[in-house]
Amino acid sequence: MSIFDPLFIGIDEFGHAVNLSLIYRNILIGGEPGAGKSSLLNTVVGHAALCYDTDLVLIDGKQVELGLWRDCADVFVGPNLDHAIDTLERLQAVMDNRYTFLLDHRRQKIEKADDIRCILLAIDELAYFSATVGTETEQKYFSALNRDIAARGRAVGIIDASATQRPSSDIIPTSLRFLFGWRWAGRCVDDSSSDVVLGHGWAAKNFSAARIDPNNRGEGLLLAHGGVPMSMKGAHMSNTDIIRVADYAACIRRGRAELVAEMRAAA
């Protein structure tokens, strides 16, 4: 699989598959606790884990939401703000190097044929790093780094997938939201929280994730290709499913790394 191909993320209200292209995009996932955010993020990470052209950078304040992918990840960050900041700084340096490459080759974005590995940056839970742990200065620095990566990373193959259970304007200011082309709102407590994820004004037009049945976990409003929020149910992998896919992905990734090392040694 390639990250340049659309990924299956669930079904719409007619039962049709919902496929989402993630390359050159970021995705914001918001909703109340239990809405199904981690489930959707796991689907995105699982797809990327199986892609031959994608590295994984996973930042998970709770550790267990994305922790099953740890063996597939190039970097796995737990509840450690210093480590998260250090990781985003390194990602920023990679991003800058890639822009230098593009400039040198008179190009504006990387393409599939470039053989440059894309990077999925997945963050669960955004508010943990931007508003809970550390000093205010560190939190602001983390947010600034994440904003920069979301703003400039897309053209150089860095995809930002961030999830939060606190869809409020202090965690997702408008300036940050607009950097996420794709947005998914699981059930939210009220219309304004739903608008924080999807964008101001959608609730007034009857697109509010506050109307989702709290028992219908995984149901959400997706703002993507069509430009209008669509109702959909996210694909869900059980713990066992994730372990199976993650073990398989770790195995093929290790195999690839060994193959590359062998080819380099032979060259």
Ligand SMILES: Nc1ncnc2c1ncn2[C@@H]1O[C@H](COP(=O)(O)OP(=O)(O)OP(=O)(O)O)[C@@H](O)[C@H]1O
């Ligand atoms: N798409 C889905 N289909 C079926 N069940 C789902 C789906 N998504 C989530 N669930 C159920 O809801 C539970 C909570 O989902 P999940 O952990 O993804 O929520 P969350 O929004 O990430 O919660 P939190 O903010 O507390 O981390 C899951 O354990 C699962 O049982």
